[in-house]
């Protein structure tokens with residue numbers, strides 16, 4: 001099968017054989033994708049000219065209804081999409097459900113946001129501000145939809161959720177979307193577009209798909225366009241420095257690497273519910289999607305006196321994780337997504353091992369249900385550093401796989417804050433403790449370095465999805481190393497796709513404008 005792009009309102013096949021998309025458990029070729037010869041400039045022009053005006057003519061409520069129809073379509077084809085994510089992504093059924101259900105839930109959340117915003121087409125930011133002594137001169141901030149195209153470049157790990165979370169926000173804001181999934185796991189995105197095209201939910205030009213390498217895509221971006229990227233820091237740097245993006249001032253949002261930390265408070269004892277909660281969350285993050293989750297816990301801060309006990313408890317649980325082909329009964333962790341991912345994870349692990357020691361891994365692992373020597377498997381791997389060690393790689397190198405490092409600390413909020421902040425900006429970190437002053441100090445210390453903080457306590461253990469789950473209502477992104485981006489966050493996310501403008505004038509004119517201008 002050769003996957004096509006959906007641009008200029010039709011399916012177009014790229015030239016040549018293109019890249020092979022594999023089943024990472026068996027290395028069987030599933031399809032090829034090529035975007036060679038696809039005219040990216042024309043695709044962007046079409047989205048701007050056709051999709052933009054059609055979407056801007058709709059109110060938030062109407063766009064919300066289309067997003068709701070999209071959620072219903074995904075839900076209807078849930079099993080098929082889950083199957084594709086398993087085959088092409090190396091996901092266990094549970095991993096694949098996390099991706100597809102995450103996409104549906106995010107679409108639903110933004111459909112609801114659209115309904116709540118109602119029959120208007122601009123957002124009013126705050127109250128009118130009196131500008132002089134006379135009350136008749138006022139200023140009012142408003143947000144209106146940008147007239148460009150939203151280009152979304154996604155990572156391989158969440159082909160459904162990653163696409164949906166970006167698209168939902170841009171479409172609700174009224175911008176057409178051109179999405180470029182990571183090539184290696186693009187079967188899900190391709191099928192999703194086939195379903196969307198057949199269902200004719202969206203106006204022509206509202207949604208385009210580039211199936212294959214980006215090529216010169218970003219060179220054609222303009223000043224009203226938005227580029228939202230998720231992926232590695234090196235690619236992010238390239239995109240930020242694309243001459244067209246720099247020269248024309250394209251708006252860019254980056255979601256990149258992150259060395260997320262989880263801190264166990266000094267008050268927590270091994271017989272407590274909070275300890276179990278912590279252990280469970282760390283285990284889930286190390287093994288779910290084989291650790292290929294941008295929000296996964298990479299650094300585990302444990303009070304020095306408890307590190308030996310914690311290390312043994314976690315190693316026991318990791319040993320019990322059945323690794324293999326997700327199609328095989330009983331498998332709890334699949335392979336990495338690509339051969340390149342496996343090489344990068346193994347290289348990263350050697351780097352981390354220089355900082356400390358290996359506590360748990362399974363050399364010579366025989367993955368269940370996999371032909372001999374096949375598949376991109378790495379066993380769950382736990383490392384540990386000495387208390388007080390510099391461990392430069394542990395705090396600066398993200399291993400995007402089933403790996404984490406125990407970092408013992410002295411139990412003080414000051415040292416916890418200092419160690420976590422060495423990660424130089426992260427998506428999410430967490431603190432598990434019932435000691436309010438400790439939690440409060442750590443929260444204050446860590447907040448400037450993160451887009452989200454998770455406060456784990458026994459009270460929420462039963463109802464919490466853990467720190468690794470990105471939620472549509474809350475912002476996702478982080479400063480520094482994490483890309484300095486911000487996505488989602490309910491209505492907050494719309495601002496990226498809209499222009500904030502201060503309007504100065506007489507109060508009656510401004511009030512009338514807000515009434516008639518689509519408010």
Ligand code: NAP
Nearest residue numbers: 154155156181182183212213214231232235255256257294
């Ligand atoms: P990647 O190699 O940077 O690729 C990400 C996307 O960028 C893919 O769609 C890729 O397309 C595309 N790309 C590569 N080179 C490009 C170029 N020169 N111009 C335009 N697009 C280009 O990252 P990855 O390996 O897919 O993902 C792993 C990384 O993503 C990890 O470091 C992880 O931390 C990060 N990540 C972050 C988040 C977050 O929310 N912060 C979420 C998930 C992953 P091709 O596939 O066609 O090469």
